[in-house]
Amino acid sequence: MEGWGWQGVHDPERLPAVMAEWQSAIDGGKPFEMVFPLRGADGLFRPFLTRIVPLRDGSGAIARWFGTNTEIGAQVRAEDALAATTAQYEVLTEAMPQMVWSTLPDGFHDYYNAQWYEFTGVPRGSTDGEAWSGMFHPEDQERAWARWRHSLATGEPYEIEYRLRHRSGDYRWTLGRALPVRDADGAIIRWIGTCTDIDEAKRIAEQNELLGRELSHRIKNIFAVIGGLIGLSARRVPEAAAFARDLAGRVTSLARAHDFARPHSEESKPSVEPMSLLGMLRELMRPYPALDDGRITISGDDAVVDDRGATPLALLFHELATNASKYGALSVDDGRVDIAAAAAGDEVHIRWQESGGPAVAGEPSRTGFGTQLASLSITGQLGGRIARDWRPEGLCVEIEVRRDRLSRR
Known part of the structure; x- marks a missing residue:
């Protein structure tokens, strides 16, 4: 296919653009690189990456051009699939009510969805990299960093509760979670995480815990009163002293069983070895x-x-x-x-x-x-x-x- 016969395998719709780029390279003596479709022996067009470089003589004049055509159909399909997947990911994360973020394998934050910026009120891009840690309550920063570094080092899922600064300036309790994305060899290629506002649920739980403690305290007081009445009765009826001691012991055991059986939080749980x-x-x-x-x-x-x-x-x-x-x-x-x-x-x-x-x-x-x-x-x-x-x-x-x-x- 000598001379200009090579034009016959080009897509007629793309050929003018190819010729313009090629003529520009010739006129400027510059390397040529372009992706365009070429027709194969089966009559089908496939994408090729074409690269052409000038070969110069001793005086610097161009003596010849050397070029290669590389079929990149698989690469183009993979890039199209990646673009489609990326678009689906962005649509999904933007539609979620939660704050979504992602990082590179080393933990560098490079993506936040719209809900993150809506919640925090910060400018887009201002919390990339390590700047996100400044959004935590000062008392939670060291703990959150330690947990995140542990997940990065071990690949274990990340989960923690911390206070995140809201656009109002208040700090709200948030549940942070992240999971690693791995390639076929098991290497981590990205972390995908979410932040969920749990402030209201946290405050309701604290109120319930307070009520639970108050109720438990009153029940324990009732047990104590019963024990005191048993002891007082035993002193008035000495012959029932043995029975009273046994009954008081059972009331005390019942009080211990109550402490085991009632629901507990991390703060109120019994210190059980x-x-x-x-x-x-x-x-x-x-x-x-x-x-x-x-x-x-x-x-x-x-x-x-x-x-x-x-x-x-x-x-x-x-x-x-x-x-x-x-x-x-x-x-x-x-x-x-x-x-x-x-x-x-x-x-x-x-x-x-x-x-x-x-x-x-x-x-x-x-x-x-x-x-x-x-x-x-x-x-x-x-x-x-x-x-x-x-x-x-x-x-x-x-x-x-x-x-x-x-x-x-």
């Missing part, structure tokens, strides 16, 4: 005379429990024992409850079996709030499973939880 599962169950059952009578048995494999698992389990077993005392096996002198724990690999299975009590006609038509709450504590807080079987001889409850959800160890 790692303890055994079976030991905790015995502590919860201590207020009930049937334990001393041998009509409550606790056996099987033990497991480590701390405050992470103690409160949800205590809530459930406190509810089971209370209902058994009012309606089930512990409401009669001959009734019994057998609690058995079995560990199998990463799972811990606990069975509550009542027997010897009033005959069970079947599952109740109505489920009480306490029972619902106790069930949610197992499925929600511990991610476990719970099943109730209303057998004629007595209620049987099966609980399964992962061992690592019972404690942080």
Whole structure:
């Protein structure tokens, strides 16, 4: 294809632009580079990258031009796909109600969606790089930086609550989360993160916590008053002193069980050192005379429990024992409850079996709030499973939880 015959493989619509660029390169003696379609032997046009450079003689005059044509169809398709993906990403992030941001693998922030600028009120681009840290409350900056550096170093998901400066100048509680994006080899190529305004939810939770503490304090005071009345009565009736001491001990145990069973926040949770599962169950059952009578048995494999698992389990077993005392096996002198724990690999299975009590006609038509709450504590807080079987001889409850959800160890 000598001379100017090469023009025959060009797209007629693009050829004038190609010729103009080529003539400009000839006139200026400059390298030529351009992407345009060329027709193949099959009659189809495909994109090519064409590069042409001048070869000069000793005097500097152009003696010849050398060029290459490289088919770049796959590259163009990949770039088009990337552009489409980028456009979809931008549409998605702009449509989200949350603040969305992304960073390079080293943590350099290079993107924020419109919600970020709407919330913060700062000019676009002003929080790129490391400037974003200035948006945190001064008391939260060091903690947020430490958590972010840890995620960058380990690749672990980033999650933290901090106070972010609002456009009003106030600081609002925000939940920050980020996950790494990895390539086919597992290397992190980007971090995608969100910020969610949780200020209102945080304040409601604080109010609920305050109310919960006040209610718990009043209940503890009631237990203390009952204990004092028992002691006062025992002094007036010396022959009942032994009975009074036993009753006061059970009231004290009931107060401890209440502290385990009520919902807690990070601030109000009981300072529970790692303890055994079976030991905790015995502590919860201590207020009930049937334990001393041998009509409550606790056996099987033990497991480590701390405050992470103690409160949800205590809530459930406190509810089971209370209902058994009012309606089930512990409401009669001959009734019994057998609690058995079995560990199998990463799972811990606990069975509550009542027997010897009033005959069970079947599952109740109505489920009480306490029972619902106790069930949610197992499925929600511990991610476990719970099943109730209303057998004629007595209620049987099966609980399964992962061992690592019972404690942080």
